[in-house]
Amino acid sequence: MTDTAAMLPVDPAARGRAPAAGRRVVDVRGLSLTYATADGPVYALADVDLQVEQGEFVSFIGPSGCGKTTLLRVIADLERPSGGHVSVNGTTPELARLARAYGYVFQAAALYPWRTIERNVTLPLEIMGVPAAERRARAARYLDLVNLKGFENKYPWQLSGGMQQRASIARALSFDPDLLLMDEPFGALDEIVRDHLNEQLLGLWDRTGKTVVYVTHSIPEAVFLSTRIVVMSPRPGRIIDVIDCDFPRRRSLDIRETPNFLKVAHRVRAGLRAGHGYDD
Amino acid sequence: MTIEAAVAAPAPGRALPVAAMLLALLAVWYGAAVFLNAPMQIDRFEREQAAWTTSDLVAATLRMERPLLPAPHQIAAEMKQTLFDLSVTSKRSLAYHSWVTLSSTLLGFVLGSFVGLVLAAGIVHARTLEKSLMPWVISSQTIPILAIAPMIVVVLGAIGLKGLVPKAIISTYLCFFPVAIGMVKGLRSPDTLQMDLMRTYNATRWQTFRLLRWPAAVPFLFASLKVAIAISLVGAIVGELPTGAQAGLGARLLVGSYYGQTVQIWAALIAAATLAAALVGLVGLTERIVGRARGERT
Numbered sequence: 001m002t003d004t005a006a007m008l009p010v011d012p013a014a015r016g017r018a019p020a021a022g023r024r025v026v027d028v029r030g031l032s033l034t035y036a037t038a039d040g041p042v043y044a045l046a047d048v049d050l051q052v053e054q055g056e057f058v059s060f061i062g063p064s065g066c067g068k069t070t071l072l073r074v075i076a077d078l079e080r081p082s083g084g085h086v087s088v089n090g091t092t093p094e095l096a097r098l099a100r101a102y103g104y105v106f107q108a109a110a111l112y113p114w115r116t117i118e119r120n121v122t123l124p125l126e127i128m129g130v131p132a133a134e135r136r137a138r139a140a141r142y143l144d145l146v147n148l149k150g151f152e153n154k155y156p157w158q159l160s161g162g163m164q165q166r167a168s169i170a171r172a173l174s175f176d177p178d179l180l181l182m183d184e185p186f187g188a189l190d191e192i193v194r195d196h197l198n199e200q201l202l203g204l205w206d207r208t209g210k211t212v213v214y215v216t217h218s219i220p221e222a223v224f225l226s227t228r229i230v231v232m233s234p235r236p237g238r239i240i241d242v243i244d245c246d247f248p249r250r251r252s253l254d255i256r257e258t259p260n261f262l263k264v265a266h267r268v269r270a271g272l273r274a275g276h277g278y279d280d
Numbered sequence: 281m282t283i284e285a286a287v288a289a290p291a292p293g294r295a296l297p298v299a300a301m302l303l304a305l306l307a308v309w310y311g312a313a314v315f316l317n318a319p320m321q322i323d324r325f326e327r328e329q330a331a332w333t334t335s336d337l338v339a340a341t342l343r344m345e346r347p348l349l350p351a352p353h354q355i356a357a358e359m360k361q362t363l364f365d366l367s368v369t370s371k372r373s374l375a376y377h378s379w380v381t382l383s384s385t386l387l388g389f390v391l392g393s394f395v396g397l398v399l400a401a402g403i404v405h406a407r408t409l410e411k412s413l414m415p416w417v418i419s420s421q422t423i424p425i426l427a428i429a430p431m432i433v434v435v436l437g438a439i440g441l442k443g444l445v446p447k448a449i450i451s452t453y454l455c456f457f458p459v460a461i462g463m464v465k466g467l468r469s470p471d472t473l474q475m476d477l478m479r480t481y482n483a484t485r486w487q488t489f490r491l492l493r494w495p496a497a498v499p500f501l502f503a504s505l506k507v508a509i510a511i512s513l514v515g516a517i518v519g520e521l522p523t524g525a526q527a528g529l530g531a532r533l534l535v536g537s538y539y540g541q542t543v544q545i546w547a548a549l550i551a552a553a554t555l556a557a558a559l560v561g562l563v564g565l566t567e568r569i570v571g572r573a574r575g576e577r578t
Contacts, residue, residue, distance in 0.1 A: 076480060077479075097479070097482060098482050100481065100482055104476070104477070104480045106473045108473055110473040110474055110477055112492065112496075114496075114498070115495075123481075124481045127478075127481045127482075127487050127491070128481070155575035157577055
């Protein structure tokens with residue numbers, strides 16, 4: 001991933017561009033993952049099938065314990081499945097990870113406290129051997145993109161939680177991966193900040209044409225962001241519904257008041273309710 | 281303390297209790313000196329068949345040549361004489377002896393810290409090393425240093441190493457331990473997310489060490505180094521005892537105890553304590569400078 005010339009994420013020509021159809025980024029078939037514990041096996045995922053095409057924004061939604069984070073971690077090769085077939089970019093998750101195919105945003109910002117914001121953003125570039133001048137240029141570009149211009153030399157503890165999470169998104173974008181894996185990135189933030197960041201994220205996805213796989217437990221967030229919503233259910237972790245959302249690529253928070261939005265949200269909620277046992 | 285003195289002190293809120301505590305300690309010390317030295321002095325008075333009053337006794341107990349417990353002003357006078365009045369090249373200069381001990385302390389500290397770091401890095405990266413090394417690391421510290429120090433000196437003497445090196449090795453033996461234990465914990469301190477992040481970047485082990493494990497371990501390192509440098513000094517002094525060393529604070533202690541020169545022993549003890557405090561303070565200062573460069577919250 002040292003091809004720096006090809007990287008033009010804020011290319012105005014790409015704005016509003018429809019996703020390049022056809023290329024399959026994630027292909028999951030018959031996936032299962034079982035943990036052996038002292039109390040017997042835990043079925044984290046059972047018989048999961050999922051395909052994600054290039055340029056899609058796919059959200060996993062479900063109650064805690066439904067395996068949505070585990071599924072994301074399997075795609076990222078941070079977790080080994082016990083059965084089934086997974087491919088990322090047409091190859092195994094491990095080879096995709098070794099080729100640095102994706103940027104991962106965790107639930108917490110996970111910034112390194114001893115590095116400035118700029119040097120946190122350039123961390124992956126340093127590992128990938130990008131020259132120092134290019135690193136600084138990219139840090140400036142992506143910190144601008146997430147509205148953190150002027151905070152380059154601050155340390156993480158000097159920033160609010162929302163700003164830290166934006167810095168971690170700039171870090172994931174810095175090496176321009178085509179695939180973004182995001183695990184409840186805004187889960188710990190208040191609703192106003194979350195709305196704002198959702199709009200920014202959507203704009204970014206629209207401009208760059210990246211593929212995003214997103215984990216959330218918020219119905220409005222899932223419906224607002226996604227082109228496709230995957231509803232999951234626990235014990236065993238499985239997919240119980242896949243809902244297409246055909247809102248325009250560029251949309252504002254206002255669409256949350258439209259009947260179509262409410263209809264999709266209703267279907268998501270119905271799916272969650274059906275999959276939820278209420279036995280705990 | 282006068283009002284002027286209290287006002288002149290930089291932080292009167294803290295200076296006052298510190299000064300009061302110091303005065304209390306001195307008072308206890310003087311009391312103990314009189315109490316402990318009195319029987320010996322009374323014996324002497326009786327042998328000389330001298331008439332004496334209580335104030336004679338008190339005055340005499342505080343200026344004995346070989347008291348059981350010397351008074352603070354006697355130690356201060358001895359330290360002034362051996363530190364400032366004598367040339368540093370003199371064999372009786374406390375500065376000279378302190379330097380001899382300090383040099384092996386520092387050499388042992390550098391060697392021991394290095395050994396501790398290498399052990400910790402090995403233990404963190406290889407499970408077999410943890411299983412095979414850790415029991416030895418721990419049992420090495422259960423052997424009394426007084427028992428093993430003469431052996432180290434004899435063994436190293438047999439292969440021609442004398443003077444500075446054997447003492448430094450004893451310091452090394454003591455101070456690698458806190459560094460190894462502290463750094464194993466420090467190098468393992470990055471949390472799962474921070475480690476996963478490195479995995480998503482396909483970072484090599486060396487990159488993960490250099491960019492994550494090492495910087496995360498720095499606060500642990502300084503905590504370990506503070507312990508290490510203090511016990512390194514203890515190691516150097518202990519190392520001077522069985523070698524029959526001619527120089528060093530340990531040699532001063534030994535010579536002082538041969539001849540009952542308690543004032544000299546106490547002066548050497550105070551010098552050692554001051555040296556240890558200064559060394560730990562220096563490590564603390566370095567910690568603050570490094571912390572500032574790392575943007576730590578102060």
